[in-house]
Amino acid sequence: MTALTLKDAVIRYDRLTAVDGVSLELRRGETLGLVGESGCGKSSVARAIVGLQPLAGGTLTIEGETLQDVSNQRRQALQRKIQLLFQDPAASLSPRMTVRSLLAEPLKIRGTYTPESRARIVDLAESIGLGEQLLSRYPHQLSGGQARRVALVRALAAEPSIIVADEPTAGLDISVQGELLNLLRALRDRLGLSYLLISHNLNVVGRVTDRVAVMYLGQIVESGPTAALFRAPAHPYTQALLSANLTLDVSRRRERIVLSGELPSPSNPPSGCRFHRRCPLAQPKCAVDVPTLQASGERSVACHFPLATAPVVTPQAIAG
Amino acid sequence: MTALVDLSRRPGGTFALFAVTLLCLVAIAAPVIAPYGPNAIAPASRLMDPSLQHWLGTDHLGRDILSRLIFGARVALGISLSVIAISLTAGVVLGIISALSPRAVDLVIVGIFDIVTSFPSIILALALVAVLGPGLGNVVLLVSIVFIPHFGRVARAQTIAIRNSPFIEAEKVLGAQTWRVILHHVMPNIIGPIFVLACMDIPVVITIEAGLSFLGLGVRPPLASWGNLLNDGYTYLDQSPWLATFSGLSLILATLGFALLGEALRDTLDPKLRKTL
Numbered sequence: 001m002t003a004l005t006l007k008d009a010v011i012r013y014d015r016l017t018a019v020d021g022v023s024l025e026l027r028r029g030e031t032l033g034l035v036g037e038s039g040c041g042k043s044s045v046a047r048a049i050v051g052l053q054p055l056a057g058g059t060l061t062i063e064g065e066t067l068q069d070v071s072n073q074r075r076q077a078l079q080r081k082i083q084l085l086f087q088d089p090a091a092s093l094s095p096r097m098t099v100r101s102l103l104a105e106p107l108k109i110r111g112t113y114t115p116e117s118r119a120r121i122v123d124l125a126e127s128i129g130l131g132e133q134l135l136s137r138y139p140h141q142l143s144g145g146q147a148r149r150v151a152l153v154r155a156l157a158a159e160p161s162i163i164v165a166d167e168p169t170a171g172l173d174i175s176v177q178g179e180l181l182n183l184l185r186a187l188r189d190r191l192g193l194s195y196l197l198i199s200h201n202l203n204v205v206g207r208v209t210d211r212v213a214v215m216y217l218g219q220i221v222e223s224g225p226t227a228a229l230f231r232a233p234a235h236p237y238t239q240a241l242l243s244a245n246l247t248l249d250v251s252r253r254r255e256r257i258v259l260s261g262e263l264p265s266p267s268n269p270p271s272g273c274r275f276h277r278r279c280p281l282a283q284p285k286c287a288v289d290v291p292t293l294q295a296s297g298e299r300s301v302a303c304h305f306p307l308a309t310a311p312v313v314t315p316q317a318i319a320g
Numbered sequence: 321m322t323a324l325v326d327l328s329r330r331p332g333g334t335f336a337l338f339a340v341t342l343l344c345l346v347a348i349a350a351p352v353i354a355p356y357g358p359n360a361i362a363p364a365s366r367l368m369d370p371s372l373q374h375w376l377g378t379d380h381l382g383r384d385i386l387s388r389l390i391f392g393a394r395v396a397l398g399i400s401l402s403v404i405a406i407s408l409t410a411g412v413v414l415g416i417i418s419a420l421s422p423r424a425v426d427l428v429i430v431g432i433f434d435i436v437t438s439f440p441s442i443i444l445a446l447a448l449v450a451v452l453g454p455g456l457g458n459v460v461l462l463v464s465i466v467f468i469p470h471f472g473r474v475a476r477a478q479t480i481a482i483r484n485s486p487f488i489e490a491e492k493v494l495g496a497q498t499w500r501v502i503l504h505h506v507m508p509n510i511i512g513p514i515f516v517l518a519c520m521d522i523p524v525v526i527t528i529e530a531g532l533s534f535l536g537l538g539v540r541p542p543l544a545s546w547g548n549l550l551n552d553g554y555t556y557l558d559q560s561p562w563l564a565t566f567s568g569l570s571l572i573l574a575t576l577g578f579a580l581l582g583e584a585l586r587d588t589l590d591p592k593l594r595k596t597l
């Protein structure tokens with residue numbers, strides 16, 4: 001069962017096409033990662049999914065209902081099932097409201113705020129480790145981790161079924177990152193949520209996602225189950241991305257592939273494969289023909305000359 | 321209450337609070353504290369120097385200057401507060417509409433603001449009063465029009481500055497209606513500078529009213545307005561300097577009081593500056 005389907009999404013800012021034909025499928029109860037370097041359009045995808053950025057093309061389907069086909073009212077109700085965790089949680093909290101009124105806000109918006117809600121808000125806050133004395137503070141008086149938890153409770157109070165997390169661990173130290181990721185996972189299992197996790201932190205993505213999609217310059221170049229994709233990337237870009245990732249695990253350390261050149265401007269993308277100018281394996285064909293996403297089993301890749309992904313399944317590979 | 325204490329600790333805050341409170345009390349209690357009626361004529365005692373009977377002297381018709389100044393405070397405060405209330409409300413509404421509307425609507429509203437502001441305020445007020453005629457109601461209405469762009473522009477600029485900020489977007493994602501976003505999230509975050517502006521505009525309105533009255537186009541004599549008093553004092557300056565001096569001093573006290581209050585308020589209203597005292 002799919003929670004959310006994004007099909008052939010196109011997002012434009014004036015003449016700049018930031019996202020060009022991205023399709024994503026988020027299954028119920030899973031965590032899908034969306035990775036790519038800064039400026040590849042992953043945040044634009046997040047904004048489009050939560051309704052902050054109109055789609056210039058393509059469709060968004062939430063729990064089987066395509067947003068373009070339903071009434072305004074129904075669309076708002078569906079859209080509310082997707083909540084966004086902002087990259088900068090402190091900035092996503094209204095600066096002149098206390099934590100208490102910030103937490104009451106989702107209930108008031110839905111018209112379910114009653115006198116008893118006050119007590120519920122205190123309980124809710126304590127359940128995620130925010131003491132009662134914190135409730136009368138203003139956002140600028142919160143620490144990064146506290147602000148993130150307040151933002152998380154606010155998102156959950158809207159009773160979403162899907163949470164889009166935009167760089168949820170940015171700016172947090174490793175121990176707080178771990179706590180937050182564990183909290184997110186516990187919430188997913190308890191509340192039956194599905195996550196779309198947007199990040200450039202491959203360690204985080206590798207640890208918590210079930211499947212992952214890799215974006216490059218407004219398009220998805222590869223997707224598949226996280227473990228398999230990380231072990232044997234099929235797209236040269238994914239390989240380069242993974243090789244740049246720092247890891248303490250010697251067995252997983254790879255030879256660093258340094259990409260030449262800068263990320264091209266999305267307002268003037270290269271011909272053929274968008275990656276060909278920086279690709280170490282590029283052939284003449286890559287500059288001419290546009291590769292399309294080819295699925296094989298659970299995995300798909302958009303490359304004319306994909307890397308071998310270990311077709312022979314050995315017992316060791318399963319164990320690893 | 322803590323805000324008041326905080327205010328009084330700001331530079332000039334104590335003086336501002338004192339001046340503004342004094343002015344308001346005097347205006348409210350005018351009939352009780354004024355020693356004479358504001359229009360009580362006594363031809364026998366004209367243009368007298370300050371004395372125990374007339375603390376600040378008398379004018380050319382023998383009217384008690386102190387009593388006229390006290391009743392003048394009513395006119396000054398009444399007019400300036402109504403002008404500010406009208407122009408602030410209209411300006412904030414127009415400014416927010418302008419900032420959140422499509423470009424065409426924004427352009428029209430900003431264009432009107434530009435036209436109104438392109439005239440010096442006293443000249444525009446003069447022209448409007450000349451068309452509609454002098455009188456209390458007209459003065460309030462016309463000076464309000466002159467001041468709408470002040471508030472409108474600040475409200476528009478402030479709204480534009482925050483309209484795409486994450487906390488506004490977060491509310492939209494939560495499903496908040498537009499009116500809710502405006503009332504609960506836009507307004508509280510733009511109103512601080514607007515209150516400060518209001519305080520700083522009050523003295524300007526008082527001087528414009530005084531100027532119009534001085535020129536005979538504002539409040540009509542014999543009603544005691546500080547501008548009328550200044551005009552009377554100016555006419556008889558060579559015989560008695562007291563009226564001009566004291567009405568001028570009242571104007572200075574009011575202007576300085578509200579201007580300093582505005583500045584102290586600016587620092588107090590910003591929660592981020594609040595603790596950096």
